[in-house]
Amino acid sequence: MKTASPFLELDTAAPQGTVWFDGAPLDLPLGANLAAALLAAGVAVFRHTPATGAPRGPFCMMGACFDCLVEIDGVARQACMLEVADGLRITRPRGGGGQR
Numbered sequence: 001m002k003t004a005s006p007f008l009e010l011d012t013a014a015p016q017g018t019v020w021f022d023g024a025p026l027d028l029p030l031g032a033n034l035a036a037a038l039l040a041a042g043v044a045v046f047r048h049t050p051a052t053g054a055p056r057g058p059f060c061m062m063g064a065c066f067d068c069l070v071e072i073d074g075v076a077r078q079a080c081m082l083e084v085a086d087g088l089r090i091t092r093p094r095g096g097g098g099q100r
């Protein structure tokens with residue numbers, strides 16, 4: 001499932017894998033930066049802040065801001081520090097993405 005996005009995949013011939021974001025399947029290029037691939041697929045909100053519930057998405061793309069936190073296998077991870085792998089099950093972190 002691809003949605004409208006202002007971001008484009010540069011390598012459209014890359015092999016694709018299926019990841020699941022909040023239960024929705026997305027075909028993403030294997031080995032691509034996960035945050036960039038999710039943005040290109042139309043995912044803009046990766047988490048919500050615990051204080052106000054404000055939406056957050058990738059900002060720095062270098063591991064500094066933590067606005068790209070997602071939950072994979074029950075662990076909050078920075079999507080900009082990960083690569084796309086087939087079968088990833090990704091959810092928006094509960095409680096804003098902090099430690100539980």
Ligand code: FES
Nearest residue numbers: 061063065066080
């Ligand atoms: S986008 Fe800033 S830490 Fe990932």
